[in-house]
Amino acid sequence: MISYLLRRILYGALILLGVNLLTFFLFFTVNTPDDMARLNIGGKHITQDLIDKWKVERGYDKPLYVNDAKQGAERFTDTIFWERSVSLFELRFGRSDAESAGDIGPEVNRRMWVSVQLALPLFVLQVIASTAFALLLVMFRHTRLDFWGVVTCVLMLSISSLFYIIVGQFMFSRLLRIAPISGYVPGWDVAKFLLLPIVLSLLARLGTEARLYRAMFLEEIGKDYVRTARAKGLSETVVLFRHVLRNALLPIVTSAGSYLPYVFLGSLVFESFFGLPGLGAYVIDAITKQDFAVVRTMVFVGSLLYIATFVLIDVAYTWVDPRVRLA
Amino acid sequence: MPKFVLLWTDATVWLLVAFMIAYAVMVARSPNLKASWRKVFRDAPALCSSLILAGCLLVTAFDSVHYRPALKAVAGAPAGSVAYDTVTRSGLDYVLSGLLASREVTYSRPLAYLSYRRDTVSINGKVQRVSPRLLHGGAQLSDPEHQWAGDLLSRSLTGLVLGLLLAAAAAATLFRLLARARDAGFVETAASVWRNEGEIPWRAALWTLAVIAVLSGVTLCLMSAYHVFGTDTTGNDVLYQALKSIRTAFVIGSLATIATLPLAVVLGIMAGFFRGWVDEVIQYFYTVLSSVPNILLIAACVLMVQVFLDKHPDMFETGVERSDVKLFLLCTVLGLTGWAGLCRLLRAETMKLRELDYVQAANAFGVSSTRIMVRHIFPNVAHLMLIVTVLDFSSLILYEAVLSYVGVGVDPSMNSFGGMINLARKEMSLDPVVWWSFAAAFGFMVTVVLAVNLFADGVRDAFDPRARAFRPRLAIMRKPAVQK
Numbered sequence: 001m002i003s004y005l006l007r008r009i010l011y012g013a014l015i016l017l018g019v020n021l022l023t024f025f026l027f028f029t030v031n032t033p034d035d036m037a038r039l040n041i042g043g044k045h046i047t048q049d050l051i052d053k054w055k056v057e058r059g060y061d062k063p064l065y066v067n068d069a070k071q072g073a074e075r076f077t078d079t080i081f082w083e084r085s086v087s088l089f090e091l092r093f094g095r096s097d098a099e100s101a102g103d104i105g106p107e108v109n110r111r112m113w114v115s116v117q118l119a120l121p122l123f124v125l126q127v128i129a130s131t132a133f134a135l136l137l138v139m140f141r142h143t144r145l146d147f148w149g150v151v152t153c154v155l156m157l158s159i160s161s162l163f164y165i166i167v168g169q170f171m172f173s174r175l176l177r178i179a180p181i182s183g184y185v186p187g188w189d190v191a192k193f194l195l196l197p198i199v200l201s202l203l204a205r206l207g208t209e210a211r212l213y214r215a216m217f218l219e220e221i222g223k224d225y226v227r228t229a230r231a232k233g234l235s236e237t238v239v240l241f242r243h244v245l246r247n248a249l250l251p252i253v254t255s256a257g258s259y260l261p262y263v264f265l266g267s268l269v270f271e272s273f274f275g276l277p278g279l280g281a282y283v284i285d286a287i288t289k290q291d292f293a294v295v296r297t298m299v300f301v302g303s304l305l306y307i308a309t310f311v312l313i314d315v316a317y318t319w320v321d322p323r324v325r326l327a
Numbered sequence: 328m329p330k331f332v333l334l335w336t337d338a339t340v341w342l343l344v345a346f347m348i349a350y351a352v353m354v355a356r357s358p359n360l361k362a363s364w365r366k367v368f369r370d371a372p373a374l375c376s377s378l379i380l381a382g383c384l385l386v387t388a389f390d391s392v393h394y395r396p397a398l399k400a401v402a403g404a405p406a407g408s409v410a411y412d413t414v415t416r417s418g419l420d421y422v423l424s425g426l427l428a429s430r431e432v433t434y435s436r437p438l439a440y441l442s443y444r445r446d447t448v449s450i451n452g453k454v455q456r457v458s459p460r461l462l463h464g465g466a467q468l469s470d471p472e473h474q475w476a477g478d479l480l481s482r483s484l485t486g487l488v489l490g491l492l493l494a495a496a497a498a499a500t501l502f503r504l505l506a507r508a509r510d511a512g513f514v515e516t517a518a519s520v521w522r523n524e525g526e527i528p529w530r531a532a533l534w535t536l537a538v539i540a541v542l543s544g545v546t547l548c549l550m551s552a553y554h555v556f557g558t559d560t561t562g563n564d565v566l567y568q569a570l571k572s573i574r575t576a577f578v579i580g581s582l583a584t585i586a587t588l589p590l591a592v593v594l595g596i597m598a599g600f601f602r603g604w605v606d607e608v609i610q611y612f613y614t615v616l617s618s619v620p621n622i623l624l625i626a627a628c629v630l631m632v633q634v635f636l637d638k639h640p641d642m643f644e645t646g647v648e649r650s651d652v653k654l655f656l657l658c659t660v661l662g663l664t665g666w667a668g669l670c671r672l673l674r675a676e677t678m679k680l681r682e683l684d685y686v687q688a689a690n691a692f693g694v695s696s697t698r699i700m701v702r703h704i705f706p707n708v709a710h711l712m713l714i715v716t717v718l719d720f721s722s723l724i725l726y727e728a729v730l731s732y733v734g735v736g737v738d739p740s741m742n743s744f745g746g747m748i749n750l751a752r753k754e755m756s757l758d759p760v761v762w763w764s765f766a767a768a769f770g771f772m773v774t775v776v777l778a779v780n781l782f783a784d785g786v787r788d789a790f791d792p793r794a795r796a797f798r799p800r801l802a803i804m805r806k807p808a809v810q811k
Contacts, residue, residue, distance in 0.1 A: 018615035023627065030631045035638065141799075150799040154784075158721065158777040160728045162748045163769055170755050215797040261620060268622060269729055273752075287626050288734050290634075295627055302620040 001318070008314065012307040019303045020085050027296050028080060033060035036292060058095065058293075059083060093297040096286075104297050108279065115278035117190060118271065119263040122198050126209065127256045129202055131245075134213035138221065139240060150214070156207030165273045168200040182275030197274045201267060213252055220248045249320045257313040261305040265298075329394040330411045334648060335655040336578050340391040343581055363710075366789035371528040373785025375535040376778035382539060383573050383775060390574040392418035393647070415647035419574075423567055425551060429463035431562035434754075437763045438553045440465025440475060464554045482548045490544025494537035501529065557763035559750065565764050569771045571742035576775060579658055579727045579737075580720040586662020587719075588712065591669035596700050596708065598670070599677025609670070617667040622733065628660040629735035650738030657730075657737060661723065669715045676708050710790040717786045721779040724772070744772045 037051040037060075055061040060080060063069075067078045087094060093104035137149040173181040179196040220226065221244055229239045271280035279298065286294035317324045354360040368374045395411040420427060434443035441458040448457060460466070468474045498517075506516040520529045546566070549555050556565035598609040616624070636642075636653060643649040680686060681704070689699050724744070730736035731745025739746060751765035787794045 015611070015615050015618050018611065019619055022615060022619070026627050026631055031634045035634060039634070137799075147799040154780055155773075155777065158773055158780050159769075160725045160744075160748070160772060160776075162728050162732060162745075163773075166748070166752055166755055166765065170760075174756075215794075218797050265620060268733060283623065283626070284733055287630065290630060292630070295623070295630065299619055299623045299627055302623050303618040306618045306620065 005311065005315070008311050012311065015307055016089075016300075016303060017085075019300065020088060023296050023299045024081055024084060027292050028064055028084075031292070033080070036060070039290060088297070088300050094293060096291050096293045104294055107282065108297065108301060111277055111279045111282050114184065114276055115265065115271065115280060116263060118194055118197060118276055118278060119267065121194070122201055123256070123259065123263050125198065125202055126205060126259075127252070130206060130209035130213055131252065133206065133210040134217055135240065135245065137210070137214050138217040138244075139236070141218070150211065153207040153211040153214075156203070157211065158207075159204075161201075161204040161269060164200045164204040165270065168196060168203075169273070172196055182273065184276050193274070193276070197270045197276070201270050209255075212255060213248070216248045216251045216255075217244055220244045223247075246320075250317065250324075253316050253320055254313060257309060257316065260309040260312070261302060265302055265305065328409075329396045330409075332393040332395060332415055332645075332648070334391075334393055334415075334651040336582065336651055336658075337391045337393060339582055339585075339655070340387060340578060343585070344388065363789050365526070367782075367785045368527055370785040370788065371531040372781040374528055374532050376781040376785075378532060378535050378539065379774065379778040380782060383577060383778075386419065386570055387574045387577045388418075389422060390417045390419040390571065395645070413645055415645045419570065423570065426564040426567040429554070429564065431461050431463065431554070431558045433558070433560060433562055434761050435461055435464055435554060435558045435562075437555060437557040437565075438464075438479060438549065439557065440468060440471045440553075443759075443761070461554075464558075465552060467552055478552070479549070482552065483545050486545035486548035487541055488544075489548065490541035491537070493544065494533070494540040497536055497540070498533050501533065505529070556767040559764050560754070565747075565767045568742045568747060568764075569767045572744045572747060572768070572771065573775065575654065575737055575741060575743040576724045576727060576772070578654060579661070580723045580779070582655070582658035583661035583665065583723050584716045584719045586659050587666040587669055588662075588716070590663070591666035591673060592705070592708075592712065594666075595670040595673030596677050596704055599674040600681055600696065600700055600704060602678075606674070609674070613667040613670050616664060621664060622729070624664045625660055625730065626733060626735045628664065629657060629730075632656045632660065633735075646740055650741045653738045654741060657735075661726075665719075669712070672711055672715065673708050676711055677704055680704055680707055714783075714787045714790055717779075717783040721776045721783065724776055724779065728772070744768050 033055050034051055037054040038046055052061065062078060062080050062083070065079055065081050067074065070078050084094075091105070093108065095103050096107075133149070137146045140146050140149075169181055172178045173196065180193055183193050184190060185193065225247075226239060226243060229243050230236075234242075265279050265283075268280040268284055270276075271278040272284045275281075279301075282294065283298050285291075286298070354364055368377070393415050394417075395413075395415050398410045398412055401410070432442065432444070435441070436443060440461055442461055443458070445456040445458050447454060449455070450457075460471070465471055465475065465478075468478060502513055502517045502520065505520065506513045509516060511519075519525060520533070523530045546555055550566065554564050554566070556569065558564055559568065594609045594612070598606040632653065636649065640649075643652065686699060686703055689703055694702075727736055727743060728745035728748055731743060732749055736745050737743045747764055747768035751761075751768060754761035754764060788798060
């Protein structure tokens with residue numbers, strides 16, 4: 001188990017190296033530091049001096065991959081690529097490209113907890129609601145309830161999440177005035193701001209997930225052990241909850257787990273619609289302002305979380321299903 | 328003579344149409360494929376949604392012929408030289424030129440003859456707030472307050488009758504064709520379709536066709552005099568925008584999925600077939616790609632595309648060409664970032680296939696690896712390609728809306744559902760609420776996505792026998808097909 005985890009983590013580090021190379025290529029080779037400087041300084045009268053000054057301020061005044069002016073190992077270490085990569089792996093994110101904004105590190109740290117406040121309850125409720133709905137459909141399979149349930153699912157998954165948000169905000173905040181339209185306060189009072197995004201996000205993903213889980217349950221229900229359980233006289237409820245549910249948990253864990261990175265990254269759309277200062281809203285701001293340093297950092301943080309999640313899912317397997325041995 | 332412009336996405340759309348025709352010919356020749364596609368169309372929802380999709384495809388095709396109209400020769404210009412308009416138009420623009428020309432000043436409600444805006448005017452010395460008449464919507468009415476309802480009614484009725492006539496004509500043609508194929512009488516065939524007998528659910532298809540015909544008939548008759556879905560903030564017709572958005576959605580859905588295919592198929596089959604270090608390297612590649620949250624990777628790539636386009640503003644003659652290249656590159660980005668899932672699937676399938684006897688036999692006969700992959704593996708994983716392509720189609724249309732919201736979607740100057748929803752966000756907070764643009768985007772988008780989803784389910788059930796077990800079944804099923 002330990003050696004397996006160790007191997008997974010090492011492979012994860014290797015993947016992260018690849019991600020780093022990919023993002024560096026995208027952000028520095030396709031779009032050179034000179035371009036970035038021009039974009040950020042703005043205005044018409046950009047001199048080479050200004051560009052150089054901007055580059056020095058941010059440490060972009062070096063060659064990209066290979067520094068021919070230096071000797072030995074410094075040829076490779078005294079470059080932007082090396083410095084950026086090392087600082088990313090040390091989780092020092094540097095300052096953002098924008099003039100006014102400060103360091104990225106503390107900002108990420110602060111915003112991450114806002115995202116967790118939204119996404120953790122959402123994640124838990126999502127799994128529970130989707131599983132419950134799917135179980136309901138499976139319990140009444142081959143009846144009208146199942147048929148219309150699946151029809152509802154297909155209809156729900158054909159509606160863009162943006163529609164849920166706009167209609168939800170309009171109905172609950174403007175017409176019924178149940179919840180505030182958007183905003184955020186620290187502390188427990190935040191609950192009233194989180195209620196609407198959580199409910200709407202839940203609805204937006206229910207169709208997709210419930211249909212998927214239903215298929216997973218039905219796949220399990222066709223197996224031999226279910227027939228055996230029925231043959232020994234167990235009631236359908238016991239078969240479903242004691243046998244099928246436990247066995248279907250394995251694929252459900254995988255499918256729900258792949259959503260886990262977004263617990264920390266936050267949902268881009270929901271956060272910015274509801275004015276929650278989480279990481280998702282941060283990314284959208286950075287994209288609109290073309291702040292590449294922030295986007296680059298978020299790509300790295302995102303994949304770090306993703307890789308960590310998959311190691312976690314592997315561990316969760318052994319907990320859900322004792323048959324799984326990690327070796 | 329206008330100057331025809333072949334945009335990047337136009338070229339790919341027409342290539343796609345050519346490919347679809349070629350595929351149809353192939354299906355007609357191969358009994359296996361024919362049987363599978365028959366299964367697709369035996370499914371009533373899939374058949375009905377394929378009709379809707381065909382309609383959308385028609386709109387897309389019309390919207391994919393671009394030209395720049397020739398301007399009238401200026402006096403003094405040398406003979407023979409023709410100047411062209413700087414605005415690129417499409418075939419759809421030509422068909423809907425009435426809608427394009429009837430631009431209002433600002434918002435107006437659906438089918439309205441008064442503007443949304445209120446002006447302060449003094450009537451008989453009293454200052455009043457009144458809505459001015461629209462420039463085009465209902466402009467033909469001399470006494471709108473009394474004529475409006477009657478005019479709407481008569482136009483709708485005309486449209487209804489037209490639509491019904493069209494549907495009846497289609498039904499008659501279908502009955503005749505079926506009667507000839509079945510070697511039965513016309514009335515007999517019509518009755519059997521009405522009783523929903525036979526393999527293909529023609530009755531449902533006819534109902535769908537009737538609904539489409541009536542809706543478009545009514546819209547057509549109203550369209551010439553009113554703004555059926557109202558106008559937006561700059562007075563543009565919402566119906567026009569919604570129709571134009573169909574092409575954007577279709578181009579994104581189809582091009583982006585097709586862009587994933589080359590990498591996914593080649594690398595997936597290679598990884599599964601060669602195993603060993605090839606497999607390791609390919610696995611590494613797609614794990615790296617899929618470990619970056621998708622939306623971030625797309626945002627990063629699109630930002631770079633944006634920077635590239637901003638650096639080369641002189642590459643494009645017109646605004647449409649520029650936004651088209653952006654759309655094309657967006658699809659490429661979506662394809663290049665989204666091949667991991669299909670690749671993984673194909674790799675697993677190839678690993679299974681390569682152990683089968685016929686592949687082993689080909690190996691023993693000394694057939695080269697390339698040939699085995701092309702001749703023996705590829706045809707046997709093609710159904711997976713098809714299923715994944717159709718399934719991804721709808722999610723990409725939905726994705727476009729989110730990407731546009733994030734700011735990395737299509738060019739703001741290009742009509743798209745995402746752009747419409749984006750504007751709607753602000754409009755829904757106005758007072759009184761401007762809901763029509765949002766409602767139109769919602770209606771069109773849900774119809775398209777739902778149709779794609781239902782069609783995709785039909786395709787999956789027909790080509791993947793395992794999936795059929797998950798179909799919800801009612802006790803009251805369609806009568807079993809009468810086999811001859």
